[in-house]
Amino acid sequence: MALIEIRNLKIHYPIRSGFWNRVTDHVLAVDGVNFDIEEGETYGLIGESGSGKSTIGKAIVGLEPVTSGQIIYKGKDITKAKNRKALQYNKDVQMIFQDSLSSLNPRKRIEDIIAEPIRNFQRLSATEERKRVQELLDIVGMPSDALYKYPHEFSGGQRQRIGVARAVATNPKLIVADEPVSALDLSVQAQVLNFMKRIQEQYNISYLFISHDLGVVKHMCRAMAIMHRGRFVEIGTREDIYTDPKHIYTKRLLAAIPEVKPGDRDAHVAHRKAIEKEFTEEENRYYDKNGRVYDLQRVSDTHQAALPELADGGEA
Numbered sequence: 236m237a238l239i240e241i242r243n244l245k246i247h248y249p250i251r252s253g254f255w256n257r258v259t260d261h262v263l264a265v266d267g268v269n270f271d272i273e274e275g276e277t278y279g280l281i282g283e284s285g286s287g288k289s290t291i292g293k294a295i296v297g298l299e300p301v302t303s304g305q306i307i308y309k310g311k312d313i314t315k316a317k318n319r320k321a322l323q324y325n326k327d328v329q330m331i332f333q334d335s336l337s338s339l340n341p342r343k344r345i346e347d348i349i350a351e352p353i354r355n356f357q358r359l360s361a362t363e364e365r366k367r368v369q370e371l372l373d374i375v376g377m378p379s380d381a382l383y384k385y386p387h388e389f390s391g392g393q394r395q396r397i398g399v400a401r402a403v404a405t406n407p408k409l410i411v412a413d414e415p416v417s418a419l420d421l422s423v424q425a426q427v428l429n430f431m432k433r434i435q436e437q438y439n440i441s442y443l444f445i446s447h448d449l450g451v452v453k454h455m456c457r458a459m460a461i462m463h464r465g466r467f468v469e470i471g472t473r474e475d476i477y478t479d480p481k482h483i484y485t486k487r488l489l490a491a492i493p494e495v496k497p498g499d500r501d502a503h504v505a506h507r508k509a510i511e512k513e514f515t516e517e518e519n520r521y522y523d524k525n526g527r528v529y530d531l532q533r534v535s536d537t538h539q540a541a542l543p544e545l546a547d548g549g550e551a
């Protein structure tokens with residue numbers, strides 16, 4: 236059994252308009268995704284901005300309400316749990332955010348920031364708590380005098396380490412890492428990713444690793460999903476995705492990785508242009524169940540609504 240199983244998860248946001256502020260439509264931020272995360276595994280979620288990655292992460296940690304579908308943790312559907320705040324799940328599943336400056340309370344000292352999740356779940360004496368916070372700082376490679384400082388006194392990489400220390404404080408089983416290194420320099424990215432891996436091995440933690448950067452995901456994940464407009468367009472292992480991508484959107488993301496070898500530059504630019512052309516053509520193409528092809532730019536809205544697979548959320 237997987238540690239967490241996501242089944243047909245949908246998160247739709249209402250769009251309100253008009254004088255009465257009625258719901259006139261919905262943003263289909265997440266529209267029927269399925270995946271499992273095994274114990275000790277890192278599962279990658281890749282897609283461009285707005286594809287719905289963060290919404291999935293936030294729904295898993297309970298920061299977004301689920302429209303429909305299931306989040307099954309250790310065999311139990313937590314979306315149906317009565318008193319969700321009281322669940323062991325909240326201790327077991329933690330999150331790291333991209334923007335460490337705004338996710339760490341600027342008015343609190345590091346000691347209090349890291350101790351906060353501990354206080355939610357455990358009663359420790361002041362001495363025990365300080366010892367535990369020092370231990371956590373040590374795990375993420377921060378000096379123990381960091382205890383008395385404030386978030387703005389650290390670099391982005393150091394703040395991300397503090398964010399990890401806070402996430403690890405409750406001995407979690409799963410950490411949702413939402414773009415954890417996107418705001419950092421390349422050299423600092425490598426350091427943070429390496430210590431995240433080290434901590435994973437040491438404490439057998441699973442990660443849901445959310446990123447728009449295929450280079451970073453390749454370094455971290457064996458299994459992954461490519462997300463586009465609220466749906467998964469391709470799922471597979473690292474080898475599947477990086478050596479034999481099937482979906483044009485995946486090919487496009489891969490082609491967007493900059494080519495560093497000077498000799499290959501022209502070939503890379505030509506490849507990128509070809510992919511971009513194919514993507515523009517494919518993106519507006521819709522295949523029905525009988526293999527007929529429609530150009531979605533040409534069919535009217537009424538006709539689109541009449542296409543059965545489109546109406547019930549089929550692949551477009």
Ligand SMILES: Nc1ncnc2c1ncn2[C@@H]1O[C@H](COP(=O)(O)OP(=O)(O)OP(=O)(O)O)[C@@H](O)[C@H]1O
Binds near residue numbers: 249263290291
């Ligand atoms: N609270 C909300 N109300 C309405 N729409 C929302 C809300 N939160 C997110 N959305 C919309 O849902 C879609 C998915 O957003 P989400 O933040 O999950 O994307 P993302 O892939 O994580 O992008 P990014 O990396 O830029 O955060 C976007 O179109 C976004 O505008």
